[in-house]
Amino acid sequence: IKERCFLVTGLGHIFSEAAGASLKARAIRYLCVRLYRSALRGARVVFVYNDADDDDLRRYRMLQGDLSPTMISGSGVDLDHFEFSKPPRSGPTFLMVARLLRDKGVFEYVEAARIVRRSFPHARFQLLGHFDSNPTAISREEIDGWVREGILDYLGTTVDVRPYLAACNVFVLPSYYREGIPRSILEALATGRPVITTDLPGCRDTVQPGTNGMIVKPRDVAALADAMAAFAQDPDLAEKLGKRSRELAEAKFDVHMINRMLFAGMHLAD
Structure with missing residues (x-):
């Protein structure tokens, strides 16, 4: 296949600071770099979601010649499918949607x-x-223990997250995982929910602090609690910032806009 285009949705945990600098981590990272170089050889275009992946592709010289990564704002979100709705007046209800991994910040959330x-x-x-x-x-x-304690409502899994987003006031993702741009946050933005997330690649690209949400340091439980308490103290704050979330989704993360950027980068646009 002579014409090849690549979409790097996230280089993964091994390129994050959390992976550490142990001999094992360095060895795995070295192997990953070699494999990426091989896979990306001869690429027409390589799309990335965030600055950190862009920097690592350059730092580790994963691309040949003068090819540079092309930045796009994630996978985008269907603004018609994820319709705007006002948050409920009762509450507050905080919602976290994620794979149940420590690196996603579940313990910090609890x-x-x-x-x-x-x-x-x-x-x-x-x-x-x-x-x-x-x-x-x-x-x-662990989940059952938190539920018995009365701290957490575990909602299980679903094929349609929209009713849960509509029923919450604030979306929370305290991840310290190496994200691309979390799709769960994009869906929350489109629904019109303010977002609390961490100052890490991908996550911070979805929030303008004080405008449509709040950004906290990874693993900082006190800062996360303060951010959530601000919404609990001011019932109108979620609606105010949620409107800005929808505006940001429309301006930056519309899936149709993202698709046009992809087609243009692959030289497939009319």
Whole structure:
């Protein structure tokens, strides 16, 4: 196949700071770089979602010649399928949607929920996502323990996240995983929900702090609790910032706009 185009949705955990600098991590990263160089050889275009992946592709010289990565704003979101809705007046209800992995910030979410509930016992904290075979996976026993404690509502899994997004006030993803641009956040933006997420590649690209959400340091439980408490204290804040989320989705993450960028980059546009 002479004409090849590549979409790097995220280089993965091994290129993150969390992977560490151990001999094993360096060896795996070296092997991954060699494999990426081989896979991307002769590419017409290589699309990336965020600055960190762009930087790593350049730093490790994964592309040949003068080819540079082409930045796009994630996979995009269907703004017709994920319609805007006002958040419920009751609450607040916080929702996290993710694979049940430690690196996604599940423990930090639960610990922050404990703190917030001391001042706002009416606040609800929901978790939606499937169990995973990853070594950092959260166990069913851990989830059940949090549910029995009354800290968390575990919603199981679903093929349609829209009703859950419509029923929440604030979307939370305290990930310290090496993300591309999380699709779960894009769907929350389109629905008109403010987002609390971490200052990491991919996640921070979806939030303008104070405008459509809040950004906190990874693994900072106190900062995450403070951000959630701000919404619990001001019932109107979620609606105000949620409108800005929808505007950002329309301006930056519309799937039709993203598709046009992809076709243009592949020289397939009319």
